[in-house]
Amino acid sequence: xxQVMQIPQYQxxxxxxxxxxxxxxxxxxxxxxxxxxxxxxxxxxxxxxxKSGEVKKQKRLTFQFGEAKKNSSLHITATQTTDVGxxxxxxxxxxxxxxxxxxxxxxxxxx
Amino acid sequence: GxxxxxxxxxxxxxxxKDVELRCDPISGHTALYWYRQRLxxxxxxxxxxxxxxxxxxxxxxxxxxxxERTGESVSTxxxxxxxxxxxxxxxxxxxxxxxxxxxxxxxxxxxTVL
Numbered sequence: 629x630x631q632v633m634q635i636p637q638y639q640x641x642x643x644x645x646x647x648x649x650x651x652x653x654x655x656x657x658x659x660x661x662x663x664x665x666x667x668x669x670x671x672x673x674x675x676x677x678x679k680s681g682e683v684k685k686q687k688r689l690t691f692q693f694g695e696a697k698k699n700s701s702l703h704i705t706a707t708q709t710t711d712v713g714x715x716x717x718x719x720x721x722x723x724x725x726x727x728x729x730x731x732x733x734x735x736x737x738x739x
Numbered sequence: 740g741x742x743x744x745x746x747x748x749x750x751x752x753x754x755x756k757d758v759e760l761r762c763d764p765i766s767g768h769t770a771l772y773w774y775r776q777r778l779x780x781x782x783x784x785x786x787x788x789x790x791x792x793x794x795x796x797x798x799x800x801x802x803x804x805x806x807e808r809t810g811e812s813v814s815t816x817x818x819x820x821x822x823x824x825x826x827x828x829x830x831x832x833x834x835x836x837x838x839x840x841x842x843x844x845x846x847x848x849x850x851t852v853l
Contacts, residue, residue, distance in 0.1 A: 661841060661842070663842075670830060670844040670845065670846055670847055671782070671830070671832075671842070671844050672844070673841035673842060673843070676841060716781065716782065718842075726770070726772060726784065726787035726789070726795055727772065727784075727842060728784060729774070729781060729782040729784070730781065731780070731781035732781045732782075734779075
């Protein structure tokens with residue numbers, strides 16, 4: 629079955645430093661989504677990428693979808709304490725496949 | 740309500756008892772997912788319903804787990820003869836379905852098996 633790998637599992641940064649999490653799929657994806665889960669909360673949708681090579685920005689967050697549609701990344705510039713949480717990618721294969729989540733990257737920010 | 744509603748929010752049970760968790764998706768959403776999340780861990784896929792199609796049950800960890808959905812509305816996840824390793828937060832999410840569509844998650848049901 630489809631597998632989605634995400635690295636790193638944990639990332640400690642100083643406030644103001646940049647952060648990147650990477651997502652790789654064993655199969656070609658029709659689209660990929662990113663979610664953020666704050667401590668004690670539930671995952672909240674951030675963005676969806678559909679096109680090969682697509683890049684989308686949301687303020688300090690930059691999302692990329694690889695040319696082969698098998699990998700993706702989320703980059704946060706100049707992290708703030710409000711960025712703390714776990715970032716999940718979730719990939720959708722072709723057809724009626726449901727979403728498969730990566731294991732997430734826990735972002736810990738030291739003030 | 741406007742969002743995905745799950746009940747109970749917390750459930751403490753004794754090993755060997757059966758539990759039933761309920762999910763009310765957003766009205767009109769054809770897709771419904773159940774995930775399990777152990778403390779500090781990722782989202783483990785359990786089951787996926789899409790409209791009237793046969794559900795994808797490939798994530799159910801054992802035959803003690805089952806789920807039903809009535810049309811495109813309420814879903815129940817049943818765990819029989821609970822074990823301590825079943826302790827986790829069970830998250831339900833719904834989606835408009837189709838080719839694209841973000842998932843809207845409920846607050847989850849926290850299950851503790853003593």
